[in-house]
Amino acid sequence: MATSYRFAASLRRASLTSRAPARFQKLRPASQVRWTGNTSATSEPHQPDNKGTVKGAPAPAKAVKFTSETYPELQRNSKFTNLTQEHVDWFKNLLGSESAVIDGLSKDASADIEPFNSDWMRKYRGHAKLVVKPQSTEEVSKILKYCNENMLAVVPQGGNTGLVGGSVPVFDEIVINLAKMDKIRSFDQVSGILVADAGVILEVADNYLAEKKHIFPLDLGAKGSCQIGGNVATNAGGLRLLRYGSLHGNVLGIEAVLPDGTIVDDLSKLRKNNTGYDIKQLFIGGEGTIGIITAISILCPQRSEAVNVAYFGLESYDKAQEAFREAKKYLGEILSAFEMMDGRSQNLFKKASGKKLPLEEEHPFYCLIETSGSNTDHDSEKLQNFLEHVMESGIVSDGVLAQDQTQIGELWGCREGVPEHLGHWGGVYKYDLSIPISEMYDLVNATRERLTKAGLVGDDESHPAVDVVGYGHMGDANLHLNVPVRRYDKAVEKELEPFVYEWVQKRNGSISAEHGLGIAKKPFIGYSRNGTFLKLMKQIKDLYDPNGIMNPYKYI
Amino acid sequence: MSGLRILVPVKRVIDYAVKPRVNRTQTGVDTNVKHSMNPFDELSIEEAVRLRERKTPVQEILAFSAGPAKSADIIRTAMAMGADRGIHVQCNEGEELEPLGVAKLLKKVVEGEKSDLVILGKQSIDDDAAQTGQMLAGLLGWSQATQASKVQIEGDSVTVVREVDGGVETLKAKLPMVITTDLRLNEPRYASLPNIMKAKKKPLEKKTLKDYGLDTAPRLKTVKVTEPPARKGGVKVDDVDGMISKLKELGAL
Numbered sequence: 093m094a095t096s097y098r099f100a101a102s103l104r105r106a107s108l109t110s111r112a113p114a115r116f117q118k119l120r121p122a123s124q125v126r127w128t129g130n131t132s133a134t135s136e137p138h139q140p141d142n143k144g145t146v147k148g149a150p151a152p153a154k155a156v157k158f159t160s161e162t163y164p165e166l167q168r169n170s171k172f173t174n175l176t177q178e179h180v181d182w183f184k185n186l187l188g189s190e191s192a193v194i195d196g197l198s199k200d201a202s203a204d205i206e207p208f209n210s211d212w213m214r215k216y217r218g219h220a221k222l223v224v225k226p227q228s229t230e231e232v233s234k235i236l237k238y239c240n241e242n243m244l245a246v247v248p249q250g251g252n253t254g255l256v257g258g259s260v261p262v263f264d265e266i267v268i269n270l271a272k273m274d275k276i277r278s279f280d281q282v283s284g285i286l287v288a289d290a291g292v293i294l295e296v297a298d299n300y301l302a303e304k305k306h307i308f309p310l311d312l313g314a315k316g317s318c319q320i321g322g323n324v325a326t327n328a329g330g331l332r333l334l335r336y337g338s339l340h341g342n343v344l345g346i347e348a349v350l351p352d353g354t355i356v357d358d359l360s361k362l363r364k365n366n367t368g369y370d371i372k373q374l375f376i377g378g379e380g381t382i383g384i385i386t387a388i389s390i391l392c393p394q395r396s397e398a399v400n401v402a403y404f405g406l407e408s409y410d411k412a413q414e415a416f417r418e419a420k421k422y423l424g425e426i427l428s429a430f431e432m433m434d435g436r437s438q439n440l441f442k443k444a445s446g447k448k449l450p451l452e453e454e455h456p457f458y459c460l461i462e463t464s465g466s467n468t469d470h471d472s473e474k475l476q477n478f479l480e481h482v483m484e485s486g487i488v489s490d491g492v493l494a495q496d497q498t499q500i501g502e503l504w505g506c507r508e509g510v511p512e513h514l515g516h517w518g519g520v521y522k523y524d525l526s527i528p529i530s531e532m533y534d535l536v537n538a539t540r541e542r543l544t545k546a547g548l549v550g551d552d553e554s555h556p557a558v559d560v561v562g563y564g565h566m567g568d569a570n571l572h573l574n575v576p577v578r579r580y581d582k583a584v585e586k587e588l589e590p591f592v593y594e595w596v597q598k599r600n601g602s603i604s605a606e607h608g609l610g611i612a613k614k615p616f617i618g619y620s621r622n623g624t625f626l627k628l629m630k631q632i633k634d635l636y637d638p639n640g641i642m643n644p645y646k647y648i
Numbered sequence: 649m650s651g652l653r654i655l656v657p658v659k660r661v662i663d664y665a666v667k668p669r670v671n672r673t674q675t676g677v678d679t680n681v682k683h684s685m686n687p688f689d690e691l692s693i694e695e696a697v698r699l700r701e702r703k704t705p706v707q708e709i710l711a712f713s714a715g716p717a718k719s720a721d722i723i724r725t726a727m728a729m730g731a732d733r734g735i736h737v738q739c740n741e742g743e744e745l746e747p748l749g750v751a752k753l754l755k756k757v758v759e760g761e762k763s764d765l766v767i768l769g770k771q772s773i774d775d776d777a778a779q780t781g782q783m784l785a786g787l788l789g790w791s792q793a794t795q796a797s798k799v800q801i802e803g804d805s806v807t808v809v810r811e812v813d814g815g816v817e818t819l820k821a822k823l824p825m826v827i828t829t830d831l832r833l834n835e836p837r838y839a840s841l842p843n844i845m846k847a848k849k850k851p852l853e854k855k856t857l858k859d860y861g862l863d864t865a866p867r868l869k870t871v872k873v874t875e876p877p878a879r880k881g882g883v884k885v886d887d888v889d890g891m892i893s894k895l896k897e898l899g900a901l
C-alpha cells in the first residue's frame with residue numbers, strides 16, 4: 093500500500109509542474125520587482141522557483157502603484173457621481189447577502205477590496221470603494237440601469253487575469269464581478285453546444301465537458317482562474333486556436349446587458365443565422381466597454397481520444413517554417429498545435445526551472461507539435477510518416493515523441509513554463525504581436541541587436557537585460573517577444589518603444605494579437621488601426637454607452 | 649562471460665495520468681482509454697540501457713510483453729529506448745494472466761533465451777499486485793533484490809541498494825538474478841525520433857500462450873468492482889475555537 097502511494101505522490105509532483113502549472117492557475121503571483129516603468133509592455137512578475145519559493149519578499153497589493161500615479165495624464169472624469177452611502181444601501185438592498193457587496197465606503201474594507209482593485213501582474217491598481225457580485229442577469233440589469241441613471245462608472249470583472257489592465261478600475265469605478273454567476277445552463281450532446289453563465293471558470297467548464305467527451309475550444313495558462321465571460325470579452329486566443337478557430341466563430345450566442353439595463357437575449361444555438369448585423373461580435377473582444385456579458389452559448393468540439401506530442405530541435409527559423417508547412421501537409425486535420433520556442437528561451441527556462449530539456453544537444457530553435465484525432469492508429473501512422481519525412485529530409489535536427497501522458501505534460505511544460513520562468517531574474521517586458529510568419533523572428537533579432545548595441549544586454553548584473561527571446565503560437569503567426577530583465581530600466585524602455593510598434597506597423601502586423609488593449613496599449617492603438625476605424629469604434633461606443641459609464645479610461 | 653543477457657518484461661497499462669472508471673457491468677474498469685508502458689517498466693528498460701552505457705558488458709537486452717495486440721506498441725517503445733529485440737506473447741480476450749501465470753511464462757522465456765538477469769518493475773500500476781518478480785525468483789531459484797534504487801554489476805557480482813522503510817539496504821548477490829525497480833532508480837529517457845525509426849527495424853517475435861504449453865488458468869475471481877464512496881465536502885471554520893468545537897461535535901475530541 094505504502095509503496096503505491098509513494099509512487100503516486102512522486103509522479104503527481106511531476107505532472108503538477110508540467111502542463112499549465114497548478115500554482116500558476118490558482119494563485120496570484122507575488123512580484124519581486126515593483127513595476128515602476130511607464131511602458132505599455134505587459135509584465136510577468138517574479139514567479140516561485142522549482143522549489144516553490146519566491147526570492148525576495150512578496151509585494152503586498154498595497155505596494156502596487158496606483159494607475160492614476162503611473163499615468164498622471166489620466167484625470168477622473170468629473171461627470172461621474174461620487175459614491176454615497178445612499179448608493180451603497182441601494183446595492184445592499186438589491187443584492188441582499190453579505191458576500192454579494194463589499195462595502196469600502198462605510199467601513200475600511202481595503203484588505204477585502206484590494207484583490208479586485210489590483211491586477212494579476214501587480215502593475216495596475218485602482219481606488220474602487222465598492223464591489224458588487226450579482227447572481228442573475230436581472231440583477232446585472234438593475235445594477236447597470238441604476239448606475240447609468242446615477243452616472244456611476246463601472247468596471248466589469250471576470251477572473252481578473254487580463255494582461256492589459258482592463259479588468260481593474262482606474263479611479264473609483266464600481267467593480268461588477270461576475271464570479272457568482274457560475275451556473276452551467278445546458279449542454280446538448282448531439283450538437284455540442286454549451287450554454288453557461290459568464291462567470292463559469294474556464295477549467296470548470298472544460299472539466300464538465302470532458303465528462304461528456306467534449307472540449308472547450310479554448311485553453312490557456314490562466315484557465316484555473318479566468319472566466320468564460322472574460323475570455324469572450326477579451327476574445328482570448330490561446331493554445332487551441334490553430335485547431336478550433338477563434339471565439340468569433342465558436343461563440344454562437346450571447347446574453348448581455350447594456351448600460352441602460354436592456355437585456356440583449358441572443359443565446360442562439362444556431363450555427364447559421366444570417367439575419368442582419370451580427371451584433372454579438374461587438375461584445376467578443378470588446379473588453380467590457382459597451383455592456384456586460386452574462387451568458388454565452390458556444391460550440392464545443394468532440395474531445396480527441398488520441399493526442400500525441402512531439403518536440404523538435406531545428407537549426408534555423410527557416411527550418412521551423414518548413415516544418416510548419418510540412419506539418420500542415422502531412423497532418424492536416426489532426427494538427428492541433430504548432431508552437432515555436434527559440435533556443436535562448438529554452439535555455440533560460442532550463443536555467444530558471446532547473447529542469448532537463450528533452451533533447452541532449454542544444455539547438456537554435458525548438459518546435460512543439462500536438463496532434464489530436466479520433467483514431468489512435470490512423471493518427472500514429474500519419475505522425476510516423478511526418479516524423480520520418482522531417483528527420484530524413486533534414487528539416488528537423490533531432491526530436492522526441494511523448495510515449496505517455498506524463499511525457500506529454502513534460503513536453504508541454506517546456507513551452508508553457510517559458511513565460512513563468514523568464515521572470516526568474518526579476519521581471520520581463522512582454523509584447524504579444526501578430527507578424528507575417530516569414531518575418532516573425534526578424535523582430536527578435538532586430539530588438540536584440542538594438543539592446544546589444546546600447547550595451548543593455550549581458551550576462552552580469554551591470555546589464556539590466558538578461559536576453560531578448562521569442563516564442564509563440566507559430567501556427568497563428570503570433571509572436572511573444574520577451575525581454576527578461578534584472579530590473580525595470582528606463583534605458584531599456586526607450587530602446588523598446590516605439591521601436592517595436594513601428595516595426596510591427598511597417599509590416600501591417602498587430603500590436604496586440606491576443607491580450608487586447610485595456611489601458612496598457614491605449615496610446616498605441618494607432619499603430620494597428622487607422623483614423624477611420626477609430627472613428628467607427630467611437631460611434632459604436634457612443635451608441636450603446638452614451639453616458640460612457642462602461643469601463644472608462646480604457647482604450648476607448 | 650560474453651556479456652549479460654538481460655530480460656526486461658514490460659506491460660501495457662492504463663496511462664498513469666488517466667483516472668480509471670468502473671465499467672457498467674462492475675466487472676472491472678473501463679479500458680477504452682489511453683494506455684502506455686507501466687512506469688516502473690520504463691525504469692527497468694532505462695536501467696538495462698544504462699548498464700550497457702556504463703560499459704557493463706551487455707550482450708543483449710530483450711523486451712518481453714504478454715498481452716493484447718496493442719502491447720506490441722509498448723515493446724516498440726522499449727526498443728526505441730534501447731532494447732535490442734522483442735518478444736510479444738499475444739493474449740486474447742479471456743486469456744488475461746495473473747502474476748503466477750506471468751512468472752511461469754517468464755521462467756520459460758529465461759530458460760529459452762538463456763537470460764542471466766531479469767529486471768522488472770516492482771509492480772504494475774493497474775493491478776498493484778507486486779508479486780511477479782518475487783515469484784519468478786522463487787520458480788527459478790535465483791537471488792532477488794526488490795525495490796532497487798541503485799544497481800551496480802562487476803563481473804558476476806551484483807550490488808543493489810534498495811529502499812526500505814526509513815532508509816536503504818545494500819544487498820550483494822551473484823548472477824543470475826532478479827531485480828525489481830523502484831522510482832528513484834533513474835529517470836527514463838524520451839524516445840528520440842531517430843531511435844523510434846531504428847526501433848521499427850528491430851526484430852519483434854510474435855508468440856502465443858500455446859507455444860509455451862503452460863497452465864495459466866486464473867485462480868482468482870473478481871467478485872465486483874465499485875467506485876470508492878465519494879468524499880464529502882469539508883467545512884471551513886473561522887478560527888481555532890471554531891475548529892475545536894467542530895471536532896468536539898464530531899466526537900473526535
Ligand SMILES: Cc1cc2nc3c(=O)[nH]c(=O)nc-3n(C[C@H](O)[C@H](O)[C@H](O)COP(=O)(O)OP(=O)(O)OC[C@H]3O[C@@H](n4cnc5c(N)ncnc54)[C@H](O)[C@@H]3O)c2cc1C
Nearest residue numbers: 250251252253254258319321322325328329330380385606
Ligand atoms: C497565465 C496567463 C496566461 C494567459 N494566456 C493567454 C493566452 O494564451 N491567450 C490569450 O488570449 N490570453 C491569455 N491571457 C490573458 C487573457 O486575456 C485572460 O487570461 C482571460 O481571457 C481573461 O479572462 P478573465 O475572466 O480573467 O477576465 P478579466 O481579466 O477579469 O477581464 C478582462 C477584460 O474583460 C472584461 N470583462 C470580463 N468579464 C466580462 C463580462 N462578463 N462582460 C463584459 N466584459 C467583461 C473586463 O472588463 C476586462 O476588460 C493569459 C493570462 C494569464 C494570467
